[in-house]
Amino acid sequence: MANSFLSRRAEIIQSIRTFFINRGYLEVDTPIRLPCLIPEAHIEPEQSSGWFLQTSPEMCMKRLLAAGHREIFQICRCFRRNERGSRHLPEFTMLEWYRVGIDYIDLMAECAGLLRFVATRVDCPDRSAAALVAQADWQYLTVQQAFALFAPVSAEQALAEDSFDEILVRDVEPNLGRGRPTFLHDYPAALGSLARLKNGDNRVAERFELYVNGLELANGFSELTDADEQRLRFIRERALIEGQGRQPGPMPDRFLADLGELQSAAGIALGVDRLVMLLCGARSIDEVVAFTPENL
């Protein structure tokens, strides 16, 4: 039987495009297969004849910003090994957009604008989720506040005990985006490898995540534009990868060289499949894609 969510999915993607084109963004499509990637400790790339399939279009999109583009967006496939669950597929659809001259606060506002636009333009099967997104009143919580509200320990303590992710997933995330969408922001500096540190408080990074109904939808930040600092962070990240017994790929030297040309900017990645799940009321990501790896 035909999957009725596929037509909603197409409408949602269409309305995303309309939103960005109306705002003067340029749609780009950068290569999926790359000779090197941004090293990330907790993302395992898929190899492809000695190169890699992208885990995100971030590297190429920031190089386009460095080359002079100011507002760009892309809807593309990304690949991450061993990620499979009711909210994860090893091949999934990502929306990323970047804009020069704004910071993460401006970007949160634009992200809210996008979701409200989509939720009101598309006839969403899950009307209550669409209404929740369409409302004007969104919640802004710092990571520190969220841990104080929902976790048995502070964010600092969780980090020190190496249980930040476990507590975030178990105690914090399920409580986010209830009744209204939540931006969780100001992450501990160690958890924002590509984000700029906060002006006036270098313990936190200008990074945020968006949650609706306990579902994580997007991750954005003010971009780090200091190439030397970025190289140092990459070296640390590669050491973590080696510590896991994995081989880090080549250092993205061209990216680092271009980073010096980047003006202040902010960028965000949003899981399109997750957004479709939310607006369709799907319990599993399997319901909103044409095929899962298991039924190919």
Next chain:
Amino acid sequence: MYTASDLRKGLKVEIDGEPYIVTDFQFSKPGKGQALYRTRLKNMVTGNAFEKTFRSNDKFQRAPLEERTMQFLYSQGDEFHFMDNKTFEQIVISREQLGDNINFLIDNMEVDVLLFKERPIGVTLPNFVNLVVIKADPWAKGDTSGTDTKPVTVQTGYTLQVPPFIEEGEKLQIDTRTGQYLTRVKE
């Protein structure tokens, strides 16, 4: 050896020397964070359940489980003796471990015994067994009391509901999974 990414519902693993079955499984990964494998585990010996979250690098052993076909020999108090027909090795399983299975266990019956490190932890009977009725009230023909079943007791001491025409000495086929009467067996 398993790693966390092998986890799925129904997987049997050994943790701290005990066999566990994964009864619930969820993959989560907070943005930019590490992969977490959230499970609910049930101890296959005690039945105790608890929740545990694993990380990608966590490793654990496959639970060394072995299923062997064995013959029921005899019982002595609460001890039930079984023998492996190939090796002639004998083992003892307690009444408590057998649970409701003792309702259907008769001498010489072949059963599948699940062993964890040579320790029996469960028994699977054949789906259907034939048991002789040792006690049944006579069928009052023309009984209009409205009930269409009556209780009888079979050779193991188990009591079940059967159609009213069943009499003492008859052999019944019973489904061991539901404990219910299926049909009368004529020999």
